Amino acid sequence: MSHGLLRAVQRYSHTLALLETSGSKVTPSSLSALTAAKEIKKPITALLLGPDAASAAPSVAELEGIEKVLVQSDERYEHYLPEQVAPLVVSLIKGENDKVKDVSSFVVAASAMGKGVIPRAAAVLDVQPISDVIKVIDPNTFVRPTYAGNAILTVKTADKIVMTSVRGSAFPATEEKSASAAPIEEIAPIDADCKTTWVSEQLMKSDKPDLSSAKIVVSGGRALKDKEHFDSLLNPLATKLGAAIGASRAAVDDGYCDNSLQVGQTGKIIAPDLYIAIGISGAIQHLAGMKDSKVIVAINKDEESPIFKIADVGLVGDLFTIVPELTEKL
Ligand SMILES: Cc1cc2nc3c(=O)[nH]c(=O)nc-3n(C[C@H](O)[C@H](O)[C@H](O)COP(=O)(O)OP(=O)(O)OC[C@H]3O[C@@H](n4cnc5c(N)ncnc54)[C@H](O)[C@@H]3O)c2cc1C
The missing domain is CATH 3.40.50.620 (HUPs)
Structure with a gap:
């Protein structure tokens, strides 16, 4: 042509x-x-x-x-x-x-x-x-x-x-x-040979912004230990920042939160202005979902953790001390 x-x-x-x-x-x-x-x-x-x-x-x-x-x-x-x-x-x-x-x-x-x-x-x-x-x-x-x-x-x-x-x-x-x-x-609808019917949906109710479009995301990993710590440490910080809550797959698999909060290759792919990764190692599958975030803050007690390779700001230390202190100061 x-x-x-x-x-x-x-x-x-x-x-x-x-x-x-x-x-x-x-x-x-x-x-x-x-x-x-x-x-x-x-x-x-x-x-x-x-x-x-x-x-x-x-x-x-x-x-x-x-x-x-x-x-x-x-x-x-x-x-x-x-x-x-x-x-x-x-x-x-x-x-x-x-x-x-x-x-x-x-x-x-x-x-x-x-x-x-x-x-x-x-x-x-x-x-x-x-x-x-x-x-x-x-x-x-x-x-x-x-x-x-x-x-x-x-x-x-x-x-x-x-x-x-x-x-x-x-x-x-x-x-x-x-x-x-x-x-x-x-326009007219099409009579499709559709064998699937919609039964119901159960949506997680949250007062937080939607994870897919939030400007700030506070995300927790396996290091939070259980659902109680996940909620009690991340919720106050997210509320102070007006942030959505995300999680690593390990946190989801261990039952700390709903799987709709998973960030990564098999979860949501997001690019907020600020992503705070708390107790997340930075496995390649997690990075696939958040590495395009504008500013990445990582809190991790292991300074060799791969998350620090892509973090703009890194805090090496125990999240159980740092997160309450950060929330308090905010
Ligand atoms: C096909 C496939 C798809 C996957 N998809 C995804 C996906 O979509 N999303 C995803 O997240 N993962 C995904 N994974 C899993 C991924 O490989 C990792 O296993 C997972 O991301 C690890 O989660 P984590 O960083 O929370 O846990 P861990 O790897 O256990 O890391 C915990 C981190 O917390 C730190 N830590 C521990 N205690 C403290 C403390 N007290 N204070 C501060 N830091 C502490 C540790 O130093 C460590 O770096 C996938 C894997 C596969 C094979």
Whole structure:
């Protein structure tokens, strides 16, 4: 294809961005995915699903880079079951709905929802999804971590449909408004052959900020010894700092806290402004979830502990003395 023709194809092709909502707001990780979508430099059609979609649509329509907002409010999409969402995404990408044509890029946050939807949709479309994107180089070239963040891969795809999931911590959230609001259009649901039903959910109630988007995180490891010490030492410090609480996998496995608090390769991947690692050794799998934090403070009694290799501020000493003292001084 000549360069001129390629540019023309890119100009007339679109990005479909599936944005997750919570209440009437788009989630922070989806707003970060939208920033990545803008870097693909094609007009963006935003897709909002579920009963909250209509109330979230006006604020999305005002965001810079959005050309159109598609809304489907049916209850079947309420919990983003991938078996329901993926067929709708596939149908839109295939151009079966005349509200959006020529989709050549699909973007979603690498959240639980995105991770469920993207492989299913990509398999049906017979394309290779590119997951956990941390940088957009051009519409076909992306940077992503591999081997638990130990290597960084630059991937160039020749697929006609480029499907990407975006790591929220790598992009700022889109906040800029455009001069005029994009149109909002209702689309029809798809009757998917879905054998999965939503039964219930048990959410941990917390007065603390959400771990995935908190600016400050106080995180505890195995050294806290048990749940009582985990709670009694970390809660007052987190409250003083307005911080979310995180944990190492060892702390989760030993029952100190809920597994939704786990930070790392098999937990949440976060990049707060301040991460305080307390009694955490800094195993590679833990670092994979927090090493992009802006400032890292480590409290550990072993000065050889690997966490000190990435810490900006290190306190060598017994956490059972240091943490109460720090909380008191704050
Ligand atoms: C496939 C796979 C995936 C994994 N995914 C994750 C993941 O997502 N997240 C994760 O965290 N881990 C993960 N792990 C586990 C990881 O390898 C480590 O085992 C784990 O992170 C260790 O947790 P820790 O640092 O709390 O415990 P430890 O390694 O036991 O470290 C405790 C630290 O506390 C210090 N300490 C002890 N007493 C005190 C004291 N009184 N005061 C101050 N410091 C003290 C010690 O010096 C030590 O450095 C994974 C492992 C595998 C194999």
